[in-house]
Amino acid sequence: MSAEFIGANPAEPVGVTRAGHFATDAQQRHAATFGMWAWLLTELLLFAGLFLTALILRLLHPEAVQAAAGHLKFWIGAANTVVLLCSSLTMSAAIELSRLGWQRMMVGCLLATASLGALFLMLKGYEYHADYEEQMMPFLARRPYALAEQPATRLFVNLYYVATALHALHLFTGIAILLGLTWKASRPGFLQRHQNWIEVYGLYWHFIDLIWIIAFPVLYVVNR
Amino acid sequence: MKAESALALWPPAASAAAVETDHIILGFTVLTLLLTVPVFLAITYFALRYRQGEEADRSTDERRSVLIEISWMLIPYVLTLFFFGWGAKLFIASRHPPPDAxxxxxxxxxxxxxxxxxxxxxxxxxxxxxxxxxxxxxxxxxxxxxxxxxxxxxxxxxxxxxxxxxxxxxxxxxxxxxxxxxxxxxxxxxxxxxxxxxxxxxxxxxxxxxxxxxxSNVAAGRALYESYGCAGCHDGAVAGVKAPGLAGLYGRAVHLADGRTITADADYIRAKILNPNENRLAGGGKQVMPSFRGVIRPDDLDRLVGYLKATDRVAEGAQR
Amino acid sequence: MRTFLALLALLAVNVALGATRPFEQVWLVELGVVAVMAAIIVLVSMEVRREPPLVRLFAGVGFFWAAILFGMTLTDYLAR
Amino acid sequence: MSSAGTLHGDAAARDPHIPPPTLDRPDDYLHAQSTLRSWFLTTDHKRIALLYLASITAFFVIGAVAAGFVRLALVVPDGAIMTNDTYNKAFTIHGVVMVWFFLIPSIPATFGNFLIPLMIGAKDLAFPKLNLTSWYVFMTGALFTLVAVVLGGVDTGWTFYAPLSTAFSNTWVLPALIGVTIVGFSSILTGLNFVVTIHTMRAPGMTWFRLPIFVWTHYATSLIFLLATPVITLALILLIAERAFHVGVFDPAYGGDPVLFQHLFWFYSHPAVYIMVLPGMGVISEIVPAFAQKKLFGYRFVAYAAIGLASVTFFVWGHHMFVNGQSDLASLAFSALSFAVAVPSAVKVYNWTATIHKGSLRLDTPMLYAMGYIGLFVLGGLTGLYLATLAINQHIHATYFVVAHFHYIMVGGTVLAFLGGLHFWWPKITGRMYSEPWGRISALFIFIGFNVTFFPQFILGYLGMPRRYATYPPEFQLLNVLSSAGSTILAAGYLFPMVYLVHSLWFGRRAPGNPWDAKGLEWETASPPPPHNFAGVPRVPKVPYDYPIQAQETGRQHT
The missing domain is CATH 2.60.40.420 (Cupredoxins -  blue copper proteins)
Structure with missing residues (x-):
């Protein structure tokens, strides 16, 4: 499936333990990758519905959406996108290293990916806090809403929260799984048994990054 | 109400478009029967004719299977498409009203x-x-x-x-x-x-x-009385709300908080609905009733007052 | 590494377009850039181009079905 | 798990024509272990199928009781038997429970889980632990919905249309929404498992065109699981956010559009109808050739029709919204495409009829259910075309015509197929034979009861009686009483199988490996099968359904 392992000094042999019901290693790897892609298919359609709602709102209330989008923190969003792109880079690096069998370097890259993900969440948390200060949280009943005179802006801002919260939830679970995986991956002899886990997890991480790559322009950039 | 027989099998049609819709329904039923009755007959006949143990000619031949497949896929499709066109024409016509309507x-x-x-x-x-x-x-x-x-x-x-x-x-x-x-x-x-x-x-x-x-304003008034939520409080449906019963209110003497007693005529009821806080009742508890000014339209208000006038006879109001 | 730099460059293009808004229909260009970035991530970062055809099919089917949802719903909203 | 096969098991594997002798008891999957842990923490696809069978039967009873309330209330026109509110909650529970907790999981999660590994010659599904997770996710979703039912029920209808469900209904809508969102993930996990298993774990020699149609239809169903369920998951998340935090996307007061929810809802819910129909078609495509002892007519057309159905069904959801304020262009497009969906279904029906032609028929219970299925499914399908015709839809939308249409498809179709499949594979699942006379009696009761219940509703429909009406004009009472009477016969028909099937577990005759002389890998192994399904590697026949009587096949000469 992936390129055969050419490593200057293969630290350890890399492989997969075969579960009972699979006939060959390749069949298990193919099943795992294909299974993850089938799951990512459903995630893509989940977010596709959200992007459709954003598009319909843009069609129904163009000026309100633009007014609301003006209040979004464009530059923090851009910075966040860069952060996720870097995490995607470190994740790809971790996958390459796992193929070469360099366990310690791989664990380093996994930790880097997790920390970049956490940085994204912190920046997003700051963004939410700034919105809270600016009274841009219409779904909070008690707080007055800044753009109350244009009710339709409320829709876009709320949708922004739903979309980014759903993405943040995926990122949060992603980081939690990643930390568990890294802890396991640091055990000796991990790569002989479960190198495939790193590859499959990499697909999931790249996907979260892909969703943000689409969400950032659709929510922030296009409506400015 | 026109008394229809208990088993009317076809609804009355009161417009040319309705009659045309009936024609589409009947036409489509004929097509459906053409497509399904052969299936029902075939299955029962085959089930009996080719039962296990019955000797029958069970030889098969090869040639026609693709042709059969294509035909019983396309012919029904083309036939039904005719009804799609007819239905669409009528539907579009019903969406574009003439200017003088x-x-x-x-x-x-x-x-x-x-x-x-x-x-x-x-x-x-x-x-x-x-x-x-x-x-x-x-x-x-x-x-x-x-x-x-x-x-x-x-x-x-x-x-x-x-x-x-x-x-x-x-x-x-x-x-x-x-x-x-x-x-x-x-x-x-x-x-x-x-x-x-x-x-x-x-x-x-x-x-x-x-x-x-x-x-009959009573039936209309009753519908308004329920729809605007008066029934909720005044008929005691919502627990914990102390609201005066309105049956027989019209013409009765009402003691107000400031000592005056006035007869509850139409103007009083109308003013009370539009502005409940004005001339509050004697011994009345906390004023909970919302003002309906700008909520109820004048003609509806007349119907509501008409209904309240008529409720002195029937406590529950004319139940439709 | 090259993919990372390409993605960064494309992001820079989008951010620049967003900040300056050179012309009215700029969102068309921005969505085009997003499409290119998405394609790079799926094909290169997720190594779909080196996967067997089955996985490639499932990677593509997701986007195609999202297009069905968008397309048919827009026949309603654009023609109201 | 005990060792794969005993000595004499291997002998059977070598000579395929001798059916393997019934293994002695302790070796099959039912009796290999009997601790509670071995049932609730099993990763054996056969045991998970039985867990699903138990839970969906329980939910079928809840849904049927709710249906009983609905039919009881409609005996009188003025709503004297039941208050409007209770009636509304009864039909909502009936809808929610029957759609998501019985019909959708019924055939895929029980027979699909049990038979797909057997039919493709695999030891288990691709992700056994994920399979068990899907059952626990199903039960969690079920728990939330039961909480909503116990606390006071929901009165929004199973369609949860905004703004009624988000702003104007003060019943327990939130737990029901959360329950349905969670049970959606159970479908996704099952679908994912099936797709990966069918692609990657077929036995050597089992090419795509040697797969039974049952596997084809479940592959198509799994595609719909994967492609449709996420969109309703999002629609429900938005609905929960709308109701809990007043997001406003569907709230007209802020400019939101309730019709948008209908688009997202029906994008899933029409393909969901095909999630219910396709597995039924798979079961019938197994039963009819087995009891006609004849090769399925036009195997490739039926297989392509399954995949065709799974893709075209995503283009037609707008026919639920012709009169709901949709644009005329959209209505025209959706109506035209809805006519195209009827073609693959018609193909299947004619192919089954052609399979029966010149077969050698045995009219046992599964075959009775299958023939009932073909008749009622054809009627259900074509009345769907009435609703797809724009002008007719304006008259009969949201009337009892619609209720009759989808009950003919769901009860006349999927439930009959489920019962037919239950009887057809009962010997394989439990190793016992059910009592044939009782089977035929219950099939007859259900067929008669069903028609007496739902055919009058077609007439009520075009007479103009709207659906979901607790009180109705007196002139409709006669047909409603007839329908309620029919529902009692139907209820009796459902009770029979529950009794004699359970009875057969202890007192039924022991079933041989292949009681019906049917073709298919699941019949090559013992009944009930050993934990790892096959003694050795199963021998895959060159041609699927190679029954003694060969029908016309494109250029394939018969043995």
Whole structure:
């Protein structure tokens, strides 16, 4: 499936333990990758519905959406996108290293990916806090809403929260799984048994990054 | 209400479009029977003819299977497409009203219809219309999604909140027919129906001028009394709310907090509804009743007062 | 590494377009850039181009079905 | 798990024509272990199928009781038997429970889980632990919905249309929404498992065109699981956010559009109808050739029709919204495409009829259910075309015609197929034979009861009686009483199988490996099968359904 392992000094042999019901290693790897892609298919359609709602709102209330989008923190969003792109880079690096069998370097890259993900969440948390200060949280009943005179802006801002919260939830679970995986991956002899886990997890991480790559322009950039 | 026999097997059709819809339904039924009866007969016949143990010619030949497959896939499809075209033509026609159509405004709200005639008269749940003249009904809703359904005209259209949709027809038969709400809208969705009375032009004008007055205000008032939530408190449906019973209020002496006693006439009731805090009752608890100023339209207010006047006889009001 | 730099460059293009808004229909260009970035991530970062055809099919089917949802719904909203 | 096969098991594997002798008891999957842990923490696809069978039967009872309330209330026109509110809650529970907790999981999660590994010659599904997770996710979703039912029920209808469900209904809508969102993930996990298993774990020699149609239809169903369920998951998340935090996307007061929810809802819910129909077609495509002892007519067309159905069904959802304020262009497009969906279904029906032609028929219970299925499914399908015709839809939308249409498809189709499949594979699942006379009696009761219940509703429909009406004009009472009477016969028909099937577990005759002389890998192994399904590697026949009587096949000469 992936390129055969050419490593200057293969630290350890890399492989997969075969579960009972699979006939060959390749069949298990193919099943795992294909299974993850089938799951990512459903995630893509989940977010596709959200992007459709954003598009319909843009069609129904163009000026309100633009007014609301003006209040979004464009530059923090851009910075966040860069952060996720870097995490995607470190994740790809971790996958390459796992193929070469360099366990310690791989664990380093996994930790880097997790920390970049956490940085994204912190920046997003700051963004939410700034919105809270600016009274841009219409779904909070008690707080007055800044753009109350244009009710339709409320829709876009709320949708922004739903979309980014759903993405943040995926990122949060992603980081939690990643930390568990890294802890396991640091055990000796991990790569002989479960190198495939790193590859499959990499697909999931790249996907979260892909969703943000689409969400950032659709929510922030296009409506400015 | 026109007494239909208990087992009427075909709904009355009151417009040319309705009759044409019937023709589509009947035509399509014929096609359906053509496509399905052979299947039923074939299965029962084969089941008996080729039962295990029955000796029968079970030889098979190869040639025709692809041809058969293609044919019984395309022929039914092409036949049914004809009905798609016919149905679409009629549907599009029903969506483009002629310019000279008489416009009736309809408002749906939880569990009652309100129709507004171009000449100003309005009616609750029932609708009187002339025949042989195109009528356009513009519909909107004040809360959830309803749908005005006129089976005699084979038409229905949704009433969407904050959006106006419309339907038009030209009736050609007089009579009284049913009118329903066909989009589920909550607890009393099934109570939200009424009568569509189609009349000749002359009868309609006559009805407009004075026939309108005899329209039983009690039933209309009762619908308003429930729809605006008065029944909730005043009939004691909502627990924990101390609201005076309104049965027999009209003409009774009412003791006010500032010591005066006045008779509850129409003006007092009207003022009380529009501004409940003015001349509060003696010994009345905390004033909870919301003001209905700007909420109830004047003609509805008259009906409500008319209903309250009539409730002295029947405590529960005329139950439809 | 090259993919990372390409993605960064494309992001820079989008951010620049967003900040300056050179012309009215700029959102068309921005969505085009997003499409290119998405394609790079799927094909290169997720190594779909080196996967067997089955996985490639499932990677593509997701986007195609999202297009069905968008396309048919727009026949309603654009023609109202 | 005990060792894969005992000595004499291997002998059977070598000579395929001798059916393997019934293994002695302890070796099959039912009796290999009997601790509670071995049932509730099993990863054996056969045991998970039985867990699903138990839970969906329980939910079928709840849904049927709710249906009983609905039919009881409609005996009188003025709603004297039941208040409007209770009636609304009864039909909502009936809808929610029957659609998501019985019909959708019924055939895929029970027979699909049990038979797909057997039919493709695999030891288990691709992700056994994920399979068990899907059952626990199903039960969690079920728990939330039961909480909503117990606390006071929901009165929004199973369609949860905004703004009624978000702003105007003060019943327990939130737990029901959360329950349905969670049970959606159970479908996704099952679908994912099936797709990966069918692609990657087929036995050597089992090419795509040697797969039974049952596997084809479940592959198509799994595609719909994966492609449709996420969109309703999002629609429900938005609905929960709308109701809990007043997001406003569907709230007209702020400019939101309730019709948008209908688009997202029906994008899933029409393909969901095909999630219910396709597995039924798979079961019938197994039963009819087995009891006609004849090769399925036009195997490739039926297989392509399954995949065709799974893709075209995503283009037609707008026919639920012709009168709901949709644009005329959209209505025209959706109506035209809805006519195209009827073609693959018609193909299947004619192919089954052609399979029966010149077969050698045995009219046992599964075959009775299958023939009932073909008749009722054809009627259900073509009445769907009435609703797809724009002008007719304006008259019969949201009337009892619609209720009759989808009950003919769901009860006349999927439930009959489920019962037919239950009887057809009962010997394989439990190793016992059910009592044939009782089977035929219950099939007859159900067929008669069903028609007496739902055919009058077609007439009520075009007479103009709207659906979901607690009170109705008196002139409709006669047909409603007839329908309620029919529902009692139907209820009796459902009770029979529950009794005699359970009875057969202890007192039924022991079933041989292949009681029906049917073709298919699941019949090559013992009944009930050993934990790892096959003694050795199963021998895959060159041609699927190679029954003694060969029908016309494109250029394939018969043995």
């Amino acid at each position: 008489m416009v009736v405004e309809a408002v749906g709200r939880q569990w009652m219809w309100k129709f507004q005639h171009p000449t100003g008269q309005s009616e609750i749940n029932d609708l009187h219309l002339p025949i042989d003249q195109p009528v356009r009904i513009r519909i909107t809703s004040q809360d959830v999604i309803h749908a005005l359904y006129l089976p005699a005209l084979r038409l229905q259209i949704a009433a969407l909140p904050d959006r106006t949709t419309e339907i038009w027809f030209k009736a050609d038969r007089t009579g009284t027919y049913r009118l329903y709400c066909s989009e589920y809208c909550g607890t009393d969705h099934s109570v939200m129906d009424g009568n569509l009375t189609l009349m000749t032009q002359a009868e309609y004008q006559d009805w407009l001028t004075h026939g309108h007055a005899q329209q």
